[in-house]
Amino acid sequence: MINDRAISVTQISMYIKNIFDSEELLENIDVFGEISDFNISRGIAYFSLKDENALLPCVAFDGNGLSSVKNGDMVVATGSPKYYVKGGRLSFNVRRLTPYGMGNLFEQFLRLKQTLENEGLFDVQHKKQINVNTIKRIGVVSSESGAVIQDIINITKRRNPNIDIVLYPVKVQGVNAELDICKGINFFSNYENVDVVIVARGGGSLEDLQPFNTEIVARAVYSSNKPIVSAVGHETDYTIIDFVSDLRAPTPSAAAELLTENITEQKYNLKDKLKRLVKCINQIIENQNLKINYDIKKLTMIAESFVNEINYALSLKQTKLNKLDPKEIMKLGYVKVSRGKEVIVSAKSTFVGDKLDLTFTDGKIEVVRR
Amino acid sequence: MKFEEGMKELDEIIQKLESGKIGLEEGTKLFERGNELAKQLCQDFSENKGKVFVIKENLEKLIEDK
Numbered sequence: 001m002i003n004d005r006a007i008s009v010t011q012i013s014m015y016i017k018n019i020f021d022s023e024e025l026l027e028n029i030d031v032f033g034e035i036s037d038f039n040i041s042r043g044i045a046y047f048s049l050k051d052e053n054a055l056l057p058c059v060a061f062d063g064n065g066l067s068s069v070k071n072g073d074m075v076v077a078t079g080s081p082k083y084y085v086k087g088g089r090l091s092f093n094v095r096r097l098t099p100y101g102m103g104n105l106f107e108q109f110l111r112l113k114q115t116l117e118n119e120g121l122f123d124v125q126h127k128k129q130i131n132v133n134t135i136k137r138i139g140v141v142s143s144e145s146g147a148v149i150q151d152i153i154n155i156t157k158r159r160n161p162n163i164d165i166v167l168y169p170v171k172v173q174g175v176n177a178e179l180d181i182c183k184g185i186n187f188f189s190n191y192e193n194v195d196v197v198i199v200a201r202g203g204g205s206l207e208d209l210q211p212f213n214t215e216i217v218a219r220a221v222y223s224s225n226k227p228i229v230s231a232v233g234h235e236t237d238y239t240i241i242d243f244v245s246d247l248r249a250p251t252p253s254a255a256a257e258l259l260t261e262n263i264t265e266q267k268y269n270l271k272d273k274l275k276r277l278v279k280c281i282n283q284i285i286e287n288q289n290l291k292i293n294y295d296i297k298k299l300t301m302i303a304e305s306f307v308n309e310i311n312y313a314l315s316l317k318q319t320k321l322n323k324l325d326p327k328e329i330m331k332l333g334y335v336k337v338s339r340g341k342e343v344i345v346s347a348k349s350t351f352v353g354d355k356l357d358l359t360f361t362d363g364k365i366e367v368v369r370r
Numbered sequence: 371m372k373f374e375e376g377m378k379e380l381d382e383i384i385q386k387l388e389s390g391k392i393g394l395e396e397g398t399k400l401f402e403r404g405n406e407l408a409k410q411l412c413q414d415f416s417e418n419k420g421k422v423f424v425i426k427e428n429l430e431k432l433i434e435d436k
Binding site: 133144153156157160161162163164165166167168169187261266269270273274276277280281283284285288 | 383390398411420
């Protein structure tokens with residue numbers, strides 16, 4: 001006999017599932033307890049959280065990040081309860097597992113650091129070279145709001161206004177922040193159009209910086225195809241990402257400075273060089289002019305002295321010539337004797353009755369020889 | 371040509387010219403080369419070409435922001 005009020009197993013199971021799925025108070029809750037029955041199968045971690053009165057079955061789909069977890073650990077599991085219809089089983093779906101208590105957080109940091117160091121994730125030979133001169137586009141994995149991205153943009157633009165910045169906005173603290181950060185790193189890793197990636201957040205407590213101390217982020221940085229610059233917290237804050245990144249910047253602003261050439265400064269340098277260049281050529285031209293002036297003076301002096309010498313030589317010759325002038329001799333009482341066109345230089349060549357011309361400086365007379 | 375290489379060559383030219391040992395002919399040649407270099411280097415300074423992009427809401431699509 002069929003009861004009209006009866007519902008199917010599927011119906012009741014779906015109903016129960018919906019109760020858990022729609023209950024906001026159960027979304028991303030933190031549950032503390034002791035780990036038991038821990039095992040990893042095909043990358044999925046199965047375990048239970050228990051205290052003295054209760055036990056909560058848990059599943060973590062990213063089991064690879066939990067290899068250091070062991071039974072007996074006191075942890076805080078962050079996640080949501082899910083009801084799995086097929087198996088009829090409630091399971092706490094864990095997204096993050098952190099050691100319980102502040103002291104443990106630091107212990108976990110040290111343990112993870114040691115593990116990754118032993119694996120060689122911090123080795124220098126794995127660090128990618130960053131060539132600041134060739135950077136045209138910088139990827140940034142950080143929060144969209146807040147001072148960090150603004151500082152990076154402002155400093156980059158001030159130093160080199162030609163560089164592009166591509167922001168992949170992520171949560172930088174709280175539940176699942178590490179998954180978000182990994183997504184950003186992986187995105188840029190396969191995105192050809194950036195030269196380098198800054199993973200940044202501002203200062204905060206150890207808990208705030210926790211996403212940057214997670215194994216999953218460390219491994220994403222390690223396997224990135226692009227060089228990664230970590231810029232997390234203040235100068236004194238060291239997180240796991242700082243050890244595995246290719247370059248650690250003490251602050252996000254410092255990261256922007258490290259990755260950009262200060263072309264504003266270089267612009268002044270170039271201007272200065274241009275001024276010096278022009279000054280040099282002017283100096284050379286001026287020197288050349290001075291040299292030309294000097295040469296002209298020298299030539300003039302040589303010419304003048306040459307002319308003087310000639311003049312002196314000429315005046316000497318003039319004096320000599322003057323002494324040979326017949327007129328000058330005639331002044332002493334000598335006359336020129338001629339017969340027609342013939343000049344008479346000997347008494348023997350004259351005969352009685354010859355008509356002779358006597359030429360003086362002031363005139364000529366005719367005489368007859370007797 | 372890389373910016374640094376250009377700046378280095380320009381420096382060398384200026385040093386030669388400032389030595390005072392260069393005549394007009396060589397000086398003019400060096401000046402012309404320096405001038406050409408400076409022009410090229412200035413091209414690297416064309417301002418404000420850089421842009422800011424944001425990858426929106428996991429669309430993984432590049433969107434110019436500001």
